[in-house]
Amino acid sequence: MTVVEAIFYLFATILVASAFMVISARNPVHSVLFLVLAFFNGAGLFILAGAEFLGFTLILVYVGAVMVLFLFVLMMLDINLQRMREGILTYLPLGAVIAFILVVEMAMALSAGAEGPVAASGDALGSSEAGNTTLLGRVLYDQxxxxxxxxxxxxxVALVAAIALTLRQRPDAKKQAPGHQVRARREERVRLVDMPTEKRQTPTGDSAGAEEE
Known part of the structure; x- marks a missing residue:
């Protein structure tokens, strides 16, 4: 067994174990953390296979953004774990059928990809010695x-529409007026009040009598 094969089996074993822990962990936060671990090992397998662009994209997009968002959402929500576990045995046969169909489809896709012709050779893309990211960039920004x-x-357009939907005018919503804040003057914001000072006496009988009065 070579070093590359040993690293592959290590990443694959950790990936399968972490994927199993995602669906078997009792705490949803722990499931998200195990999913992050699975993504890291999947990225390692991509890099090991020569697809470094997919590996780094998996880390940056899913681990760095999507999974962190899921983690914050789960930590902010009050999730009823007992209610989530209800009805698992009822939907178990349907889940097993769907999982079997997905495994069959993945096997068919892998076998078709292994038997099919290569889409483009290195000479057609410009250089056979270029990296995977370089070739992908040439195809993406050329063809x-x-x-x-x-x-x-x-x-x-979707980003602008999402921002426009959140900017609805509400009568009870509080908002700032930067123009009015900039034009504000000191006389309009600050008021000096001259408070009369009272003479304090020492803690003797005179002060006690003053307090009674």
Whole structure:
């Protein structure tokens, strides 16, 4: 067994174990942390296979953004764990059927990809010695530039629409007026009050009598 094979089996074993812990952990926060571990090991397998772009994308996008968001949401929500476990045995047969179908589809996809022809050779992309990220960038920004720009435009429109939906005018909503704040003057914001001072006496009989009065 070579070093590469040993690293592959190590990553694969940790990946399968962490994936099993995701569905078997009692605490949802622990499930999210095990899912982060599974993503890290999956990224390691991608890098080991020569797909370093997919590996780093998996770490940056899913581990760095999506899973952190899920973790914060689960920590902020009050989840009833006992209610979540209800009805697991009822939906277990349906889940097993769906899992079997997914395994069969993955096996068919892998067998078809192994038997199919290679889409493009290294000479067609410019250089056979270039890295995976370089070749992917050449294809993305050369052959598929228009679909890439259209997808970016669609995401921009979705972002603007999401911001516009949150900016609805509500009568009970409090908002700031920066123009009025900048034009504010000291006389309008600060008021000096001259409070009369009282003479304090020493703690003797005179002070006690003053307090009674």
């Amino acid at each position: 598929y530039l228009l679909p890439f720009e259209v997808a970016a435009l669609v995401l921009l």
